[in-house]
Structure formats: C-alpha cells, structure tokens
Amino acid sequence: MTAFSPLAIGPHIVQPPVVLAPMAGITNAPFRTLCREFSGGKGLFVSEMITTRALVERNEKTMQLIRFDETEKPRSIQLYGVDPVTVGKAVRMIVDEDLADHIDLNFGCPVPKVTRKGGGSALPYKRPLLRAILNEAVGNAGDLPVTMKMRKGIDDDHITYLDAGRIAVEEGVTAIALHGRTAAQHYGGTADWDAIARLKEHVPEIPVLGNGDIWSADDALRMMRETGCDGVVVGRGCLGRPWLFGDLVAGFEGTGEYAQPGLRVVADAMVRHARLLGEWLGDEARGVIDFRKHVAWYLKGFAVGSEMRKKLAITSSLDELRAQLSELDLDQPWPVGADGPRGRTSGNNRVVLPDGWLKDPYDCAGVSEDAELDTSGG
Numbered sequence: 423m424t425a426f427s428p429l430a431i432g433p434h435i436v437q438p439p440v441v442l443a444p445m446a447g448i449t450n451a452p453f454r455t456l457c458r459e460f461s462g463g464k465g466l467f468v469s470e471m472i473t474t475r476a477l478v479e480r481n482e483k484t485m486q487l488i489r490f491d492e493t494e495k496p497r498s499i500q501l502y503g504v505d506p507v508t509v510g511k512a513v514r515m516i517v518d519e520d521l522a523d524h525i526d527l528n529f530g531c532p533v534p535k536v537t538r539k540g541g542g543s544a545l546p547y548k549r550p551l552l553r554a555i556l557n558e559a560v561g562n563a564g565d566l567p568v569t570m571k572m573r574k575g576i577d578d579d580h581i582t583y584l585d586a587g588r589i590a591v592e593e594g595v596t597a598i599a600l601h602g603r604t605a606a607q608h609y610g611g612t613a614d615w616d617a618i619a620r621l622k623e624h625v626p627e628i629p630v631l632g633n634g635d636i637w638s639a640d641d642a643l644r645m646m647r648e649t650g651c652d653g654v655v656v657g658r659g660c661l662g663r664p665w666l667f668g669d670l671v672a673g674f675e676g677t678g679e680y681a682q683p684g685l686r687v688v689a690d691a692m693v694r695h696a697r698l699l700g701e702w703l704g705d706e707a708r709g710v711i712d713f714r715k716h717v718a719w720y721l722k723g724f725a726v727g728s729e730m731r732k733k734l735a736i737t738s739s740l741d742e743l744r745a746q747l748s749e750l751d752l753d754q755p756w757p758v759g760a761d762g763p764r765g766r767t768s769g770n771n772r773v774v775l776p777d778g779w780l781k782d783p784y785d786c787a788g789v790s791e792d793a794e795l796d797t798s799g800g
Contacts, residue, residue: 426646426674429629429653431466431524432567432596434496438674439653440465440642440667441599442660443633444500444526444571446533447715451491452698456691457660458494460681461667466498471528474503474512475794488521489702496523500571502531503555504541505794510558517564527559529572529586532605534774539794543573543605544775546586551786556593567596571633571655574617576773577606580780583617587625599631599655605773609658609765619649631655638761639666639673639680658765662719664691682756685724689747692720696743707738719764723757726750 429439442449442457447470454467469487476484490497499522503509509527516522529552531542546552560568570590575581583600590598600621602613613634622630629652632645642654660666669680683691695716700709717734726734730746737743 427652429466429597429631431496431569431629432565434466434524434567436466436653438464438671439631439646440670440674441631441653441655442467442667443599443655443657444468444470444528445657445661446470448661450487450699450702451489451494452695452702452709453664454494455491455698456664456695457667460665461671463493464671465667466496466524467494468498468500468526471500471502471531472512473794474501474505474508477501477512478508478515490522498522498524498526500526500528501559502528502536502541503794504539504545504551506551506554506558508794509555510562513559513562513566513568517562517566523566525559525563525566525568526599527555527568527570529570530599530601532573532608532771532773537605538774538776540776540779544576544773544779546572546582547576547580547779547783548786549585549589549783552586553589553593554786556590556595560594568594569597569599570595571599571601573601574604574614576775576780577604583621584624587621587630591625591627595628597629597631597652598625599633601655602632602634606771608771615645615649618645618651622650622652629653633657635763637763639669642670643673658763661764662716662722663761663764664695684752684756685750685754686752688720688724689750689752692717692747693740693744697740700740706740710737710739710743713743722764723760724750724754 426439428435428437449470458467472484472487488499501512513525516525528542529546536542537544572583572586574583587598600618602615602617618632631653632649632651633655636642636654636656637659645654665681672678672680696710696713699712700706703709714735733746
C-alpha cells in the first residue's frame, strides 16, 4: 500500500488527507458531526457556503450556520464573496471574534444565482478581481490559513484554473482544491483528473486537493496515485453515506474492511441524523422536515417501494420517522451498486453570467458590492 503524507493546512495537520466538501443545505453542524463520528474524528469538515455580506451584516440564518459543535476542531468556514472589501471585512470579523480556525473561499459554485452575480465558478475569469479578493482575505486572516476551492473554468473555451492557481500562490493562499469539471458541466460527465495533475505540477509550492467522482475510498486512493495530489475533497459521494469517512480512514490507513451497513444500521443513522438536525434547529419538526431531502440518498438501492418512499418524504416527527422505518424489511443487506454515483448529475448547462462578463478577463468594472448575495447556504 502506498503511504501518503499528512496534509498541512497552515498549522492544522489533516491525516488522512480527506476533506468534506462544503455543500449547500447539507454540510451543516449535524451532518458534519455524523461524518466526523464515523471517521473517528479524522479529516477536515467544512461548513456550507457562508456569504460574506450576510456574515458582516449578522444575518440570523448565517449566524446559525456558523455555529460549530464544541468537538469540532479545527473549525472550518467556507466563504463566498465578490467584493474584495466585504470579503476582507468578513475575514477580519472571523479573526477578531474567533469564529473559525480555517477559512476556505468558494470559487467553484456553478449555481445560476451565484454565477449570474459574477461569483463562484464565474469569478476566476476576472483575474484582477480574483487577486484582489485573495489579497484582502489573506491580508486580514492573521494566523488563520486561507484556502480556495475552484473548478477548471467556465466552459471548455474559458479555462481558468492554471492562472487562478498561480495567482493563489502569489497571494499567499495555503492550499487549493480543484473540482475537475467546468461550471458548464455542473455535475455531469466525468471529472477530469488530469487537470488535477496539471495543477499540482503548476503550483508545486502549496498542497493541491482533488475533487470529483470520489464515490469510494478506493476512488480516493486512485486519485491520489494517478494525480499526485496532496489530498481529496469528497462531496456527493457521502450523501446518505456519512460512514464513507470511516471507509476513507480505513483505506488510507490500510486497516479493516469498508462499511456496508444493512438497512437496520442505515435506519438508525437516519433517525440520528434527523434528531441532530432537530436539536441544532431547536425544533424537532423542523429537523425532520429538513432531513427529508436526505431520505432518497440513504435508501438508494434498498427495496423500499414507492409508496413508503412517499410517506418517508412527508414525515414531520421522529416518532413518525421511526414508525415508518420499522415497517421496512430491516434485515436487507447493503445493496449491490449502492456505492456508486449519487446526487445531481446534469451537465452541459449554459452558465448564467453578468452581461459582457466574457468580453475581457481583465475588465472588472461591472462588479460591485451590490453583487453580493445576502443569504448563506448556497
């Protein structure tokens, strides 16, 4: 077995070198807790996307999203912003109020409501704007490490990741994560792992993390070997499978077998997930309602039936959730093929951009603080 070095994110040593990708509406404190429990506390678990404007304005929902469990160390926040000054203020607020131990910057989101403002995966095309944001973030971060997550570019005709990587190094970014797709691909097709290898060669000064199409621990190990990257970022592969982080630890450490839980164990995890959400939100019904989006992911491949799936998708209490799960054949083993792709897979989308965005990669006159979103969570 190949031995991989620990991943250093500033003063934080991540071993094995595995990171939970920020996902809107998913990687809140309860889900991070589940993933961390299955991993035995090993790895780095990043918050869902926090909008810098909303943070600076102390938006109520945003302040809820940055609440970390006392066992979370290091505390990792992902920020989204398009205005350098606002980004700088948000980072300074995090430092001054001791809100986190690590800051990640989002330059990878392909969602239209983000890219139409010039944010997420659209932003690195404007090289001076990217540089200004990174300069403000790193300059205000003090001793906190600043990392960034990005995509290859907007589309195949507007590839940005190599330029963005060099700018990141020059501005003092600690590490870069690359999703091997363009914004136009969204989550469709196959991730380009060769791009991850090229980025690693292009910016040897700092760690490069690979993201895209990691559905199992074996995929993670293969990505590390094939690309030479320093760590992996796991997103959709853990939807309904928080135990994947236990598999990742086992894979990197070469110990034991991977988890293939039967339905009884999965059902217990579902109830715990819903309960943690209720405790976090301060309302059991809200927690169970928020959990509904996870039901199909947890039950992927199991013989459940369409009527029961519909019932589970409208539950509103823990007792109701438990009762409905108890009606299933809980002795079912882990389904063959359930380790494969999950989540959104649409591709070849038209990327929604501000008017004239692609005319000149060095003209940033059309971007202002008005382009900031005022809500967090993607």
